[in-house]
Amino acid sequence: GAVVSQHPSRVICKSGTSVKIECRSLDFQATTMFWYRQFPKQSLMLMATSNEGSKATYEQGVEKDKFLINHASLTLSTLTVTSAHPEDSSFYICSARGRGPATAQYFGPGTRLLVL
């Protein structure tokens, strides 16, 4: 199956700093990438959808100035958590899909963010 990587897998940062998370599709071209956040014992919550070369579309309640998304190429999207606060601590997961309707979303392994 298709492979999606995320980096870093874990990050600890101080409150007020910014953190960048990378999501890469390793063996296919990802025309669309998605960023999710997951709280313990819950299903994934979609934060934003990004198409290559376009601005990301954010879900209601997600601050676009806080969670900056860049989808610069067909294999890379980045999520930057700006001025992180402890409440931003969470598990962030990206997914990617290729072109066409009969294409599944493949997920990265996730990034555990802890803001002190």
Place this chain on the structure above:
Amino acid sequence: GQQLNQSPQSMFIQEGEDVSMNCTSSSIFNTWLWYKQDPGEGPVLLIALYKAGELTSNGRLTAQFGITRKDSFLNISASIPSDVGIYFCAGTVDSNYQLIWGAGTKLIIKP
């Protein structure tokens, strides 16, 4: 927002037993996907379904896209300890391909 009704919420079974879980919705779905998620990991795609009535197997796993396009089931035959985890159904309803998620089924295998 839209949500899928996934059941059961959790299952306690003996090793070797068969497992069945399903998802239903009041809306018509274009695709159904089944994922497994282990603690601290991202979801791993198990089976993807794209046509109503489609029945697809992946090893001991079998899933079907309901003929009404409003439901799907996942069966696991002869469960083994590594099947433990949380299984999520997900689907898409429109061309933005955003996934709508079930709440998950936690599978626990009794030794």
